[in-house]
Amino acid sequence: MAKAKIAVLISGRGSNMAALLYAAKADDCPFELVLVAADSPDAPGLTLAAAEGVPVIGFPKPTAKDKSQFFEALDLRIRESGATYVALAGFMRILPASFVSGWDGRMLNIHPSLLPKYKGLDTHQRAIDAGDSHAGCSVHIVTAELDDGPVLAQTPVAILPGDSADSLAARILIAEHQLYSRTLAAFVTREQQPEWMLNRVREIALALPQADEVISHGMPCFGIEKGKKFAWFTRDHHGDGVVALLVKTTAPDEQATLIEADPDRYYRPAYFGTDWVGIRLDRGANDWNHIGDRLRASWRQVAPKKLLGLMDIAEDF
Numbered sequence: 001m002a003k004a005k006i007a008v009l010i011s012g013r014g015s016n017m018a019a020l021l022y023a024a025k026a027d028d029c030p031f032e033l034v035l036v037a038a039d040s041p042d043a044p045g046l047t048l049a050a051a052e053g054v055p056v057i058g059f060p061k062p063t064a065k066d067k068s069q070f071f072e073a074l075d076l077r078i079r080e081s082g083a084t085y086v087a088l089a090g091f092m093r094i095l096p097a098s099f100v101s102g103w104d105g106r107m108l109n110i111h112p113s114l115l116p117k118y119k120g121l122d123t124h125q126r127a128i129d130a131g132d133s134h135a136g137c138s139v140h141i142v143t144a145e146l147d148d149g150p151v152l153a154q155t156p157v158a159i160l161p162g163d164s165a166d167s168l169a170a171r172i173l174i175a176e177h178q179l180y181s182r183t184l185a186a187f188v189t190r191e192q193q194p195e196w197m198l199n200r201v202r203e204i205a206l207a208l209p210q211a212d213e214v215i216s217h218g219m220p221c222f223g224i225e226k227g228k229k230f231a232w233f234t235r236d237h238h239g240d241g242v243v244a245l246l247v248k249t250t251a252p253d254e255q256a257t258l259i260e261a262d263p264d265r266y267y268r269p270a271y272f273g274t275d276w277v278g279i280r281l282d283r284g285a286n287d288w289n290h291i292g293d294r295l296r297a298s299w300r301q302v303a304p305k306k307l308l309g310l311m312d313i314a315e316d317f
């Protein structure tokens with residue numbers, strides 16, 4: 001599987017960037033760093049990244065006046081690097097909404113608190129002052145609001161008697177270095193996880209009129225309420241190791257035609273007859289538009305006439 005390409009944005013020492021960089025050196029790490037960019041030419045982390053052979057760029061410190069040009073230039077450089085994800089690692093800039101929306105769902109940040117507690121600065125002192133038993137760190141998806149996007153993972157870190165903000169920060173940093181690479185690895189491979197695939201199928205299937213979900217033969221199964229089934233999700237059924245979606249075909253011989261055209265992806269599901277086809281979801285590069293089309297087409301095969309009529313009207317809009 002090709003590695004996900006990551007651009008890391010830093011402002012200072014870049015120890016989290018270094019943690020990502022060294023995690024990426026493992027052969028089985030699913031990501032690689034293709035760019036380290038900083039909002040200052042002398043951010044110390046740049047020297048390290050460059051010495052490790054990662055392309056770097058240190059932009060001249062932007063002033064309030066040239067903030068939008070800075071983010072445009074940064075965005076351009078990230079895209080030129082081929083990165084498909086951005087990891088913020090101590091990047092001390094408020095991001096404009098236009099920059100964030102260009103990386104919607106593909107930009108992560110690490111924050112030294114157990115979000116939603118203590119957004120912004122001085123997180124360590126605020127946790128100590130509040131008398132919390134634990135502080136910690138969070139990795140979250142970046143949205144336009146500061147430190148506000150969905151949290152992907154957290155590590156709680158015990159506050160010790162006599163901790164200062166600095167001693168606590170140093171301990172949390174150890175946890176940050178572990179958490180960031182692990183979470184980023186899981187995030188860039190999430191579409192290969194059966195649970196993610198099932199949720200995606202569920203989202204599409206349950207958006208169809210009168211669709212419901214039950215367990216049938218031990219598999220999540222989607223059908224018309226009190227009616228016929230139009231999809232099964234199979235995951236390692238009877239230990240076969242296969243993750244696939246079973247849908248109803250739309251024409252005689254379609255099963256055979258699909259299998260012949262792409263035998264790696266389509267197959268004849270056992271016990272289902274010739275009017276169903278299995279679509280392997282564990283082969284990588286799933287085309288979810290196509291899978292959505294197949295689910296909708298399968299629904300149409302079993303939907304009562306009245307519902308089909310309603311669907312046609314809805315689709316005409």
Ligand code: GRF
Pocket residue numbers: 010011012013014015016017089090091110111112137173176
């Ligand atoms: C880290 O504490 C991180 O959580 C916060 O900024 C700090 C950056 O440290 N966002 P470093 O530059 O990664 O060493």
